[in-house]
Amino acid sequence: MPNLQFQPLASQPTPAFWTALTSHKLDKAKLNDDEQQITGWLEEGRQIHDHEGPSGSSSSSVVGIDGNISVGGNAFGERSESNPAGSIPITGILKNFNTIEEFRKTEIKKEVFNRVISKILESFSSKDPLINPFLLVTFADLKKYTFHYWFAFPAIVSVPAWTIDDRGFIATNEEDLQELRHLETEMSMKYDRKSEAFLVKGPLGSRSIAPLSEFQSFYDQNTAHQITIAFHDPSSLNQIPGWPLRNILHYLNTVHAVTQASIICMRQGRASIQGDIKLPGGHKNPSNASTSAVGWERTAEGKLASRISDLGPMMDPVRLAEQAVDLNLKLMKWRVAPTLDLEQIANTRCLLLGAGTLGCYVARNLMAWGIRNITFVDSARVSFSNPVRQPLFRFEDCLEGGRPKAVCAAERLREIFPGITATGHSFTIPMPGHPVPPSQSASTCVDIQKLEQLIKNNDAIFLLMDSRESRWLPTLMSMTQNKIVINAALGFDSYLVMRHGIPADSNDRRQLGCYYCNDVMAPTDSLTDRTLDQMCTVTRPGVAPLAAASATELLVSLLQHPLKAHAPAYDPSAAEDTDCDLPLGPIPHQVRGILSQWKNLIVHGPAYDQCTACSPLVLKAYREGGKEWLLEVFARAELLEQVTGLDQLHIKSEKALDEIDWIEDSEDDI
């Protein structure tokens, strides 16, 4: 009797599978490279009629098409995508390596393969044996969207080999096949799963079937010699059943001592075959016998080698960029800061007042942190001295009078990363001490409203302008709306980066100060009469990127604090370590960087109840007086000193002046 042969299996991973693998790795597995279970499906072999010959001829030949083992978008059980109709679900084992070097090592792959074989053999004694799991080893190069992979269909080699009786396989009776499929449907509804194979007994027309594991109870003494096995067969060949039969037979022999059986190879169309097989010598192999196994898939050229699926070219590059940027951020979380809340950061909408050196650097840093919603306000145009210092602009932006900075900066952000939502608004923020001529008061009111709305639409407001007084109105408005404010100001070789306090929370924590809380003068016109040099901020080129990076990190750290804007100020001198679980460390109120001494000062200060920008007195005057009151302040900054009572303080302190030794206290933080 000739030895039974088996048709090898072929794999078919779909593009959706690689996408699912990518998501799984990024969102679940991360750096975990343990083997894990996935599901795929098997399709039966089939025969189709291949119409040949001249047009109109009815001559045709029959062509067999083998079924593959496929994995798709539902491999990780997460997608509602279902397997193709008529396919049989198959469990697989995925080993996704973290490095290409590991993936390439033969020894490591052998170990994985052997572990699958052990798993198969161990499962044989269970109620639900895992007879034909496939193995898939992968390395996903997520930067290039290239997937290295190798399938194996581990099959235990039977010694001696099974034989087929001399008649060989014959075509299966169609009615019998239909009955078996009908019975199987009933059985799979009962067990809620479809198996790759089942037991059959009884004569044609009154068959009964059972899962393989119920062998003992299914056959009685009368039927024990007429064992029939039906299985979904991926082969389409006339005389050769498919690969899965190997482990099915090994299971039946080693667990249930089967040494001869009738095999029904269930296939599509008229391709099904059946035949009687036998294990020569008729002996049962011990279930724990040392076994050899085969099954690594060969390439189309017949070589034992891995394959590559390169999805790069078919991916939408915009989506690729989004995933690559996400991946970089997630790596921080996976590797260093597991409690980092990236969603919180990504969902923070940022308003950048000023699109100059600070604005450009802050926008870039925010984008690198995954922030996806950035709005600029600036009334200036790009000038020739800007691009070397302001990292969103180019020479061409300076031509013909210069492009409006806010709009240009937003456009440049989209050129860097198309996934960003960036907009720019070109208008001037009105300032105390800068009177608005009557002819412009209507348009100024429109600007005030625009600013108010922009602050409302955003979560964090960055003050990145080049004058002190232009920060006043947004400070006031953000305070009214309880928004996070991050303020950065530059000196020649120093900078100030701070967050503004917001009104005390229910726990009545003491409110931190704002930019103006140290002032005893109202902010007023500091711009008119500035000499040429003062019209641009004179600052060492390194100061702006230092300040901008600090400002961005200050916001991002703040977002990680459970109290957000109410987070207490970090005080390095206080020996508390309550902030030690914060993934990005404690959150200062103010950082004063002094580049010439290569050091930072961490400072904090409370809100001042006579502050011209954030005190309740000013907030009340603004709430009651609205735009009219603002126009008055723009015309006459001293009004703020009246509202806050600072004018009275001045009178008092002038009296006191003669009595004390006066030390000039100069500050150079703009």
Next chain:
Amino acid sequence: MPNLQFQPLASQPTPAFWTALTSHKLDKAKLNDDEQQITGWLEEGRQIHDHEGPSGSSSSSVVGIDGNISVGGNAFGERSESNPAGSIPITGILKNFNTIEEFRKTEIKKEVFNRVISKILESFSSKDPLINPFLLVTFADLKKYTFHYWFAFPAIVSVPAWTIDDRGFIATNEEDLQELRHLETEMSMKYDRKSEAFLVKGPLGSRSIAPLSEFQSFYDQNTAHQITIAFHDPSSLNQIPGWPLRNILHYLNTVHAVTQASIICMRQGRASIQGDIKLPGGHKNPSNASTSAVGWERTAEGKLASRISDLGPMMDPVRLAEQAVDLNLKLMKWRVAPTLDLEQIANTRCLLLGAGTLGCYVARNLMAWGIRNITFVDSARVSFSNPVRQPLFRFEDCLEGGRPKAVCAAERLREIFPGITATGHSFTIPMPGHPVPPSQSASTCVDIQKLEQLIKNNDAIFLLMDSRESRWLPTLMSMTQNKIVINAALGFDSYLVMRHGIPADSNDRRQLGCYYCNDVMAPTDSLTDRTLDQMCTVTRPGVAPLAAASATELLVSLLQHPLKAHAPAYDPSAAEDTDCDLPLGPIPHQVRGILSQWKNLIVHGPAYDQCTACSPLVLKAYREGGKEWLLEVFARAELLEQVTGLDQLHIKSEKALDEIDWIEDSEDDI
């Protein structure tokens, strides 16, 4: 007798004058807005024949064209450009305001005008009276290349007015005029200058002339009643002499008691006129009499108003950008750091090894400091995750597999600032522990040579790669060539920025260490088997801009130290202030930034005599072994431990290990 009238002057500043003013302001005057002397020229009025009537007709009329006062590229006496032939040099007074507001203030302009009048009157008693200086007040908006200006030709009003006798002016005798011009040429050669006016005596055909100031000696009793004054007259009118005559007459009257004279108005062509004038009442005015003066130039519309010369549209935008960038840098020097040596910085050629996050940020910062020669080396291509973190790349650079980073970065620099010389080289820097396969050893040798040449061609070498071992070869080569090395390395929320020591100078100062001086192991392959996350540096987005800005400022500070790379290390704990005159402060050896604590550590350490990169032992082995030796080191990094004797140290320390309490010392600075 009718009152003598005067034809007002007109000004004509040339574009070359505005360029000269710009250079003067940027390079000399800076923020000094004192009045200063400039020179212009006056042209005589002339008559031309204007051919009219039908073609072929010989009828023509005579048209007078007045001469202007012009200022040109030689106004500040610095350019070899000479005045037009036949023109008369005129001294002027320039007042260039620093702000447009000052320029606009009428009071301030009046004061300046009055100071010029006083200066004129004071000069009358000198040997070289300044009779007709023009006044030019300006405000130069150098960002837009727009010049606001207003000329005045201050003329003292004579009370009573001079009168012309009833005959009026008559045409001057041509031969007399020629004789006078001939005499004047001789006189101007003697005095080495050409005057606006001179004294004349003697009959036609035997004239003699003298400068105005020699009045007393020139006329004797016989000629004192026949005073004749010749002057170069910008007017072209038949009966009206030009504006300069006013102050000439005032001088002659108040200083030399002239009350009547014959006036020769020298003009081009046949336009010259002469006539006899008289001061009614025949009295000499006192020289210090309170005088009123007039002379602000009117616009073409007859208004008393300033004018604007807008050169922006005609300037080469590339040159505009260069000047704007220069101006920004010079403002630092003018306003804050007068000893800052910008030339030294501008002339420093920088080699950036690595065009990733650090490379891109460092290049931008260097460009902002005015460095004009930047070369990148990087073997990678731009990938999708790069642009949001690497501020020279855009989404489009990632498409189709990504552009080579080094070349792309250089191109982007030129797009920012066309004045830069930027190049990129795409090759891999060979590394210890990364064996070179025999098939690649020839191309590796080419790369080694290329790197050596690049280091030779540059002054400062930045190490900005993402692995420890890739810094070894450039460290060694730069040490051999005595180059400045600035090294930056990133951790998750920390960074290291340092300069490498170079061999001790003649004063035998102790050499500072290099990046490897703290190691007791040779740098070796840390890249293979890196998991996905380690293939890109996992770092908070703010860390790279902080490190890059610090690295750039470290170089620039170093360049300001008289000892350059030999500058001693800043030690904040040592209470020395020897560095206090450095314009950018003291220069640390190493700055370790710890973002999670918002602080920097200033560290310094000496060179280690068993260092695997900078010790004399290694330098000697390299000098003797050349490329062959390098290839050995790439194959077997342990060779470095043998060369330096570190291998012996390991044996010793392993013995010592059992005897001490061991505390793991982990460092995370890559």
